[in-house]
Amino acid sequence: MSTDGRYRRIWNQVAIIPPGKVASYGQIAQLAGMPRGARMVGRALGRAPAELKLPWHRVLNAQGRIALPPDSRGYQRQQEQLQQEGIEVISGRVDLSRFGWRPTLDELVWGPGMLSDSDPGGESGA
DNA sequence: CGTGTGACTGACC
């Protein structure tokens, strides 16, 4: 399994976060099959090709807080895009109990993967 | 190839 392959699974998960909802790095990591890969999610987002148009702003830390440096450009952009979707952001923080994404079985099964999933190599299982 | 780092997290204090 290549690093790129893991990143792709992460990107896939981020891509299916519905508008108006947010997920944590750890949550995305878990959905991607990497229970302790929270840090890798952040790295993957940084490496994500722009053309994927990933809703990266919907990814917050376990506290519902924006993980980027408060004085950074990305921080401001993320907060702005979240509010743009109707997500209430207070002091760079979102109430996960209200806006946290609760993935449904359908979303997990019928997500980006499925018919036209770009999976050249094919996983060794499933 | 060893070390330090970080868009993280959970456990402790």
Place this chain on the structure above:
DNA sequence: AGGTCAGCCACAC
């Protein structure tokens, strides 16, 4: 509520 620590793993040196 905040600070420290140890895991985590790809990456830069």
